[in-house]
Amino acid sequence: MTSNLLNTIFETGKASKYLVYILVIALLTHGIIREKFRSTTGYIVWDVISYYAYLPAIFIYKDLSLKFVDDLPKDEGTIWPIPTANGGYTLKYPIGTAIMILPFFLMAHIFSNLAGIEASGYSWPYHFFILIAALFYLLAGLLYLRRVLLRYFSELTVMICIVILAAGTNIFYYATEEPGMSHIYSFFLFSAFLFHYTRFYHGDRWMDTLLIGLISGLIVLVRPSNGILMLCFLLYRGNVKMKDWYEYLWRRRFRLLVMFTIGLGIIFLQLSYWKFSTGHWLHYSYGEERFYFFKPHIIEGLFSYRKGWLLYTPLMTLAIFGFLFLKKKVHELFYPILVFTVLNIYIVFSWWCWWYGGSFSARALIESYALLSVPMAATVERLWNSGKLVRVVSSVIFIFLIYVNMFQSRQYRISLLHYESTSKELYWSVFLSNERPANYEDLLDPIDSEKAFRGE
Numbered sequence: 001m002t003s004n005l006l007n008t009i010f011e012t013g014k015a016s017k018y019l020v021y022i023l024v025i026a027l028l029t030h031g032i033i034r035e036k037f038r039s040t041t042g043y044i045v046w047d048v049i050s051y052y053a054y055l056p057a058i059f060i061y062k063d064l065s066l067k068f069v070d071d072l073p074k075d076e077g078t079i080w081p082i083p084t085a086n087g088g089y090t091l092k093y094p095i096g097t098a099i100m101i102l103p104f105f106l107m108a109h110i111f112s113n114l115a116g117i118e119a120s121g122y123s124w125p126y127h128f129f130i131l132i133a134a135l136f137y138l139l140a141g142l143l144y145l146r147r148v149l150l151r152y153f154s155e156l157t158v159m160i161c162i163v164i165l166a167a168g169t170n171i172f173y174y175a176t177e178e179p180g181m182s183h184i185y186s187f188f189l190f191s192a193f194l195f196h197y198t199r200f201y202h203g204d205r206w207m208d209t210l211l212i213g214l215i216s217g218l219i220v221l222v223r224p225s226n227g228i229l230m231l232c233f234l235l236y237r238g239n240v241k242m243k244d245w246y247e248y249l250w251r252r253r254f255r256l257l258v259m260f261t262i263g264l265g266i267i268f269l270q271l272s273y274w275k276f277s278t279g280h281w282l283h284y285s286y287g288e289e290r291f292y293f294f295k296p297h298i299i300e301g302l303f304s305y306r307k308g309w310l311l312y313t314p315l316m317t318l319a320i321f322g323f324l325f326l327k328k329k330v331h332e333l334f335y336p337i338l339v340f341t342v343l344n345i346y347i348v349f350s351w352w353c354w355w356y357g358g359s360f361s362a363r364a365l366i367e368s369y370a371l372l373s374v375p376m377a378a379t380v381e382r383l384w385n386s387g388k389l390v391r392v393v394s395s396v397i398f399i400f401l402i403y404v405n406m407f408q409s410r411q412y413r414i415s416l417l418h419y420e421s422t423s424k425e426l427y428w429s430v431f432l433s434n435e436r437p438a439n440y441e442d443l444l445d446p447i448d449s450e451k452a453f454r455g456e
Helices: 004-013 017-036 047-052 054-059 067-071 096-115 124-149 155-168 170-176 183-200 208-224 224-235 242-251 252-279 298-303 314-329 331-348 363-384 388-413 424-429 449-453
Strands: none
Touching: 004 183, 004 424, 017 124, 047 054, 047 096, 047 155, 054 096, 096 124, 096 183, 096 208, 124 155, 124 170, 124 183, 124 363, 155 170, 155 314, 155 363, 155 388, 170 183, 170 363, 170 388, 183 208, 183 224, 183 363, 208 224, 208 252, 224 331, 242 252, 298 331, 314 363, 314 388, 331 363, 363 388
């Protein structure tokens, strides 16, 4: 009976959906057991302080001008305002992540008031609901991604890719250890964009038009550099032949205008905040921090022991190799995803702090996994169609690398892997080990941040 039930679930195409639920529940369980949301700092630390600050400023202090910070104790570390030329304050990071967290913040606020817990915006319920927010968006993102992948690949291939993404990449770390960072929210938005944008060209739904506009605006609002996604997907033609392309777009000009207007309306929220806080519609809040497009650190960003993406997240090499098979398998997505991937890697590793400070693997690439799951699936399917021996060997390697990812996530959390100074010697001395080397400090490879800041 059990066997028949499993066969029925698999044949109806629901196995991958149930797998997503199981994986997210497992991540939630991990997060609850860890109880980091009850720790002194919880999840609202470092960059998250500024991502999140919009919410307590509006709903707790009722002062988006941030003038209330002048009356806070000098050791107050939960608001990091930046002084502006007009004598006011602004926040460094855009408002998008706060908007994504907003419904969960309100649930935490209501719960805290009903339970008689300090409703300060920083007590444990607020931290807990940030965890819930990240896992909710991860769940939704994986469900969106599942629907996209099932258009082109088998149920088994999709299931393998979902497991790899949730357990074998740094999504695992950022969904449970640093859920207040922007990347899981961007991953959801990328997945939703991919689904609705591709469906828009295969159907005639107004809902897709409206949602693409909304999602595109939020993508920019959460992380402005991710706006290149929309530019790259101008290369997408769906099943429309090139000779009919311009005529096809002209017939849909009103829908495209609506899409653009909605996206611009969402972005206007950020422009309005800048106007309110600085007196200018456009404001660069990163000060002297900048990109060095003529001095990118692509090799270091991909392979270095300090933070190399493919060293710490090796299963994503499946996606890189997948471009060899993607053009033939899913021709319509080949050029948009390839162009985005090349541009995104170039932009991400052109930032002065190309290692992105305290981060596990290359956190700035997490959102791109939504797109990279397509070439990844192409590789997985090719491996699974290459005979029993290849399937067995591939399975063993996948399981081992998933274990390595989880093990190294813990090593990073307890600082066996240094947040920015891991050297080759340190990496291999602690590889799959829980023991801290006696000469740990001597094995570090400190980076000259000031030199990097100058682009040297």
